[in-house]
Amino acid sequence: MPGLSNTALPLYEKVKDFVLDNIGNGNWPQNEKLPSEHELTSSLGVSRMTVHRALRELTAEGYLRRVQGVGTFVSPPKAQSTLIEISNIISEIKARGSQHRAEVILLERIERPDQMLLDAFEFRKLCPVDHSMVVHYENGVPVQLEERYVNTELVKNYLDQDFTSIGTYDYLQHSTPLTEVEHLISAIPATERHARLLHIRERDSCLVLNRKTWTGQAIATVNTFTYVGSRYSLGSRYLPPKK
Amino acid sequence: MPGLSNTALPLYEKVKDFVLDNIGNGNWPQNEKLPSEHELTSSLGVSRMTVHRALRELTAEGYLRRVQGVGTFVSPPKAQSTLIEISNIISEIKARGSQHRAEVILLERIERPDQMLLDAFEFRKLCPVDHSMVVHYENGVPVQLEERYVNTELVKNYLDQDFTSIGTYDYLQHSTPLTEVEHLISAIPATERHARLLHIRERDSCLVLNRKTWTGQAIATVNTFTYVGSRYSLGSRYLPPKK
């Protein structure tokens, strides 16, 4: 009873609201450790499974971060979550039955990056940079161009991984402790190279999702995603269920 | 045991894979009615709560559609889901503590839409169209311009609703049986009017999310979302948890 609203919502929703309220009003600031499931169970008077479901869903929605054996923590604002979703379209392509194929266009180590590259990607220290370009195909049609600049100090053997598997972003996320992320979504005209790789015309508008990740001070990575065409269009039809 | 993989995944993940496999290989086509939780419980040899969790998560991920008292059905490919997420940024603004405000710029009924409007929005029948323009503010800063054209045959009293509340899209979704959706995401230069409303310069690039929904034959709706600025940028920082 204490702290839970009186509306007609299910209990686990009330628990979620309770947690979100405590986050929203600053009671539990960023990275604060939440009370344990056991504590919430007794203080809120609901079963542990109900608390657990609430916390699990809030974690999936990006509000919390949980570490087994340690505790539950308040996540930073989930502003970037929706943008992250976009970059998962590739995995979704696979999930919805289309055939996915990835082709490595380029794989190189830039030993001495020029100042422009350093500035553009905000590398804070002079060091070699690994550079990769991969084109993703859906049923044989080029759909996405993926370009990455990875600081060699951040990931040791970046070039050795299997780029044809889907988990390239997951690879980065799991091999490095992520501390800061920024996303930019924008539109640019296709260069001659883009046009050739994606089977579009030069100067066609491309949607670009640019993601930068920092860990610590000097190390940095940059990922660039490019969507094909002047517009990225997807459609679907809902039909009444079979009887 | 029958049908579940032998990997080290948790049971509910295996159940999810089992369902996705049956969808992927065409065994359960679109809108097919799945076996009931009870049937899956006995055929897979796991408890109902485990089956339920798997189905609930797949529903949240857009693969299934569930109706209480009726059953579980295979959803159409969830291609548009990630794009739908984008349009929810407004609600997220509120969720992450920023103040949200909406201002109605225009509210009119177009009794005799011209041919260009009909063509552009693929209205299939001549009828009055309700037109609204709303600007959304985050902490007083204009963030999004939302323009809607709604067929009056689809929603009777569209203009009467409360546009300052957030649920305008939810309103449409719940007041009409949705049968078909299409999303287009693109980039356009801001018109003089856009620039004025969003406090940007004319010809600045705007990201546009365009959503069309059809129900049945003749009726149609069009929603247009416009994001501010030449780029839409969001950032966040992850810090190590407190000790």
Added chain:
DNA sequence: TGTCTATAGATGTATAGACAACTCTAGACA
């Protein structure tokens, strides 16, 4: 024929309990 009602069947929620897996630390021990 039409309407109302009871019922079966399906999903939604909630609980209690058990065990597994992981992390951290205090204390034993060399």
Added chain:
DNA sequence: TGTCTAGAGTTGTCTATACATCTATAGACA
């Protein structure tokens, strides 16, 4: 001092059970 181990605390999973809620339908009844 350094290392190892046991244990406490936390989250993750799974089960069995119960009841609530919703839908569609068959059958009673007027």
